[in-house]
Amino acid sequence: MSIDLLTYLFIGGSFALYIGIAIWARAGSTKEFYVAGGGVHPIANGMATAADWMSAASFISLAGIISFVGRDGSAYLMGWTGGYVMLAMLLAPYLRKFGKFTVPDFVGDRYYSSTARMIAVLCTIVISFTYVAGQMRGVGIVFSRYLHVDVNTGVLLGMAIVFFYAVLGGMKGITYTQVAQYCVLILAFTVPAFFLSAQITGHFLPQIGLGATLGTGQSVLATLDSLSVELGFKAYTDGSKSTIDMVFFTVALMAGTAGLPHVIVRFFTVPRVKDARTSAGWALIFIAILYTSIPGVAGFGRVNLINTINGADNTGTTYTEMPSWFKNWETSGLIGWYDHNGDGKVQYAAGDAFEGSKPAFTEGAGEFGQRLVSNPKMEPAAVNGAPFANEVYVDRDIMVLANPEIANLPAWVIALVAAGAVAAALSTAAGLLLVISTAIAHDMMKKTINPNITDKQELLYARLAAVVSICIAGYFGINPPGFVAQVVALAFGLACASVFPVLLMGIFSKRMNTEGAVTGMLVGLVSTMAYIIYFKFMGGSPDDYFFGISPEGFGTVGMILNFASAFLVSSMTPAPSAEIQAIVENIRIPRGAGQAHAH
Amino acid sequence: MSLSPEKALAYWRANLRIIWTYLAIWFIASYGCGILFVDQLDTIQFFGFPLGFWFAQQGSIFIFVILIWAYVFSTNRLDEKYDVHE
Numbered sequence: 001m002s003i004d005l006l007t008y009l010f011i012g013g014s015f016a017l018y019i020g021i022a023i024w025a026r027a028g029s030t031k032e033f034y035v036a037g038g039g040v041h042p043i044a045n046g047m048a049t050a051a052d053w054m055s056a057a058s059f060i061s062l063a064g065i066i067s068f069v070g071r072d073g074s075a076y077l078m079g080w081t082g083g084y085v086m087l088a089m090l091l092a093p094y095l096r097k098f099g100k101f102t103v104p105d106f107v108g109d110r111y112y113s114s115t116a117r118m119i120a121v122l123c124t125i126v127i128s129f130t131y132v133a134g135q136m137r138g139v140g141i142v143f144s145r146y147l148h149v150d151v152n153t154g155v156l157l158g159m160a161i162v163f164f165y166a167v168l169g170g171m172k173g174i175t176y177t178q179v180a181q182y183c184v185l186i187l188a189f190t191v192p193a194f195f196l197s198a199q200i201t202g203h204f205l206p207q208i209g210l211g212a213t214l215g216t217g218q219s220v221l222a223t224l225d226s227l228s229v230e231l232g233f234k235a236y237t238d239g240s241k242s243t244i245d246m247v248f249f250t251v252a253l254m255a256g257t258a259g260l261p262h263v264i265v266r267f268f269t270v271p272r273v274k275d276a277r278t279s280a281g282w283a284l285i286f287i288a289i290l291y292t293s294i295p296g297v298a299g300f301g302r303v304n305l306i307n308t309i310n311g312a313d314n315t316g317t318t319y320t321e322m323p324s325w326f327k328n329w330e331t332s333g334l335i336g337w338y339d340h341n342g343d344g345k346v347q348y349a350a351g352d353a354f355e356g357s358k359p360a361f362t363e364g365a366g367e368f369g370q371r372l373v374s375n376p377k378m379e380p381a382a383v384n385g386a387p388f389a390n391e392v393y394v395d396r397d398i399m400v401l402a403n404p405e406i407a408n409l410p411a412w413v414i415a416l417v418a419a420g421a422v423a424a425a426l427s428t429a430a431g432l433l434l435v436i437s438t439a440i441a442h443d444m445m446k447k448t449i450n451p452n453i454t455d456k457q458e459l460l461y462a463r464l465a466a467v468v469s470i471c472i473a474g475y476f477g478i479n480p481p482g483f484v485a486q487v488v489a490l491a492f493g494l495a496c497a498s499v500f501p502v503l504l505m506g507i508f509s510k511r512m513n514t515e516g517a518v519t520g521m522l523v524g525l526v527s528t529m530a531y532i533i534y535f536k537f538m539g540g541s542p543d544d545y546f547f548g549i550s551p552e553g554f555g556t557v558g559m560i561l562n563f564a565s566a567f568l569v570s571s572m573t574p575a576p577s578a579e580i581q582a583i584v585e586n587i588r589i590p591r592g593a594g595q596a597h598a599h
Numbered sequence: 600m601s602l603s604p605e606k607a608l609a610y611w612r613a614n615l616r617i618i619w620t621y622l623a624i625w626f627i628a629s630y631g632c633g634i635l636f637v638d639q640l641d642t643i644q645f646f647g648f649p650l651g652f653w654f655a656q657q658g659s660i661f662i663f664v665i666l667i668w669a670y671v672f673s674t675n676r677l678d679e680k681y682d683v684h685e
Contacts, residue, residue: 066656071637071652071655071656073656074633074634074652074655074656077655077656077659077660078629078633078655078659078660081659081660081663082625082629082659082663084663084667085621085622085625085663085666085667086622088667088670088671089618089621089622089667089670090618093674207657208646210647210648210657211645211646211647211648211653212647213647219647220647221647221648221649221652237641237649237652239637243634243635246634247630247634247635250629250630250634272685273685274675274678274684274685277667277670277671277674277675278671280667281664281667281668281671284663284664284667285664288660288661288663288664291660292657292660292661295656295657585607588607588610588611588614589602589607589610589683590678590683590684590685591678591683591684591685592685593685
């Protein structure tokens with residue numbers, strides 16, 4: 001069977017499965033819609049959390065990033081898993097004991113203030129929308145490459161599917177769909193990883209394969225180091241980021257992970273406090289299966305990419321003899337080639353091949369059939385002792401998707417990867433949309449604007465909000481802001497600087513009051529946003545970084561400012577009432593979570 | 600809630616002790632071995648990996664998983680000891 005037919009079958013089959021589950025598990029009450037009735041088994045919740053968490057960024061982009069930056073990419077691996085340790089020990093069990101539906105619920109009640117609640121709602125909505133835009137884009141990329149439809153049609157198709165199970169099923173539908181999506185995405189990631197690892201090293205597990213010794217007598221990593229240095233890149237296992245920047249960036253990713261509303265809300269769906277801890281443990285196991293495979297996939301992909309493009313004799317491969325994946329991705333605009341030295345061969349090395357790094361394609365084809373570009377590098381030159389000037393642009397995002405093709409794996413593996421990428425993007429999008437609609441229907445409508453609405457009306461508002469959010473998300477998918485990566489840094493920065501500290505203080509400090517919490521959230525939010533906007537969108541120069549901390553890592557500084565200002569202000573204002581202090585004491589004791597649940 | 604204030608406080612202190620212990624290991628495995636001392640550890644070879652690189656990209660994640668489960672078992676035992684389990 002052809003790859004196209006197989007891809008249709010795999011993606012179509014998985015969609016049918018998700019829709020079937022959505023119909024089986026549709027929600028009837030607000031409690032089912034928001035927290036799946038609070039009765040999800042910890043293992044199922046762990047899988048759903050893992051699918052919710054592992055987005056298009058984890059599935060599609062992360063291995064690509066590591067493949068290109070080597071050790072510097074470790075911050076993502078540690079940050080996006082280590083955050084779960086903080087979540088399990090510092091937040092999840094206590095928030096579950098508190099027994100409400102949302103993060104703004106906790107902030108509003110614990111700090112007895114609708115101002116605090118509204119700031120939390122604002123943070124939730126900004127963080128979640130930022131995220132959702134990236135997911136829809138991921139779906140679009142996969143559809144346009146594999147189904148040969150327009151990116152826009154792909155996004156619309158994805159919207160329709162998410163609409164169906166998020167709006168109908170609410171949290172209950174999403175949870176059980178995510179369990180299925182986890183199974184699809186983990187198979188789709190590990191199967192090609194096993195193949196790649198076995199093919200290159202003879203070991204099935206990429207976790208072991210990455211340390212294996214090749215036929216040349218060199219280990220995989222040593223080979224990668226020497227290949228990289230030869231072509232003018234830094235050695236793969238060396239870092240280029242400063243230690244302080246690495247630390248701050250990793251903290252921002254960890255605390256950001258622990259403070260992401262769509263992840264936290266998953267822990268409200270289990271029956272007991274004990275289960276909240278256990279499901280964090282399951283979630284991290286399920287996440288670790290993928291995350292520990294990523295470095296292997298990244299390394300093998302890099303070796304394959306360099307060897308395929310530069311050829312066995314390391315002089316480049318004639319364009320007309322390049323394998324079909326190269327041309328397919330060129331058609332999608334994610335690979336570009338300009339024959340700087342006019343030898344008809346494709347050569348890959350360090351340095352930009354195009355002015356401004358990315359190719360700008362024009363109409364028509366060149367003498368070898370390649371796409372024409374309007375911005376070749378003015379004075380192409382070999383850099384850092386590389387044997388030739390770089391002639392290729394390879395988008396990092398294609399590594400995972402192109403890997404099976406580069407390695408000549410069977411057609412069904414390629415189809416499986418496409419289905420997995422779509423599952424990763426859709427499961428995360430659905431979780432985020434639910435959080436947005438809950439924030440609007442529950443925290444804004446019910447708790448702030450009109451407390452008299454009935455359960456049924458609230459459910460209607462939640463569904464309406466989900467519909468509107470899907471449309472906005474779809475708009476961003478079709479007209480992506482040109483700065484998705486920067487905006488994602490903003491989402492983590494905000495979660496780290498605002499949501500995480502306010503929750504932590506609400507649990508661990510009985511003395512923390514409204515004034516302190518509101519000041520802290522605002523200080524964290526404003527300082528982080530200002531820093532990111534100045535350096536990412538207004539062209540601030542990296543030379544002016546505060547202590548060399550990049551905008552991606554500034555959320556950590558925002559968090560420190562948040563803590564400092566919150567404690568300062570609360571020490572000058574009255575302590576919270578005895579009832580509030582009793583609430584804090586109560587959430588610290590596991591027993592009795594069941595009764596606290598209904599609201 | 601039949602728990603006396605003294606007992607509740609003792610439970611909370613014991614809980615904090617567990618959290619601090621595990622977070623210390625968490626910090627050493629990730630920030631210590633994976634970032635701060637990564638270059639020194641990289642001089643040691645570990646199953647074909649430079650050790651610092653292994654901690655940063657593999658080892659820290661395995662340790663995180665073990666830590667969460669160790670925490671689950673420790674707190675479950677603590678909850679039963681103080682009779683606050685569900």
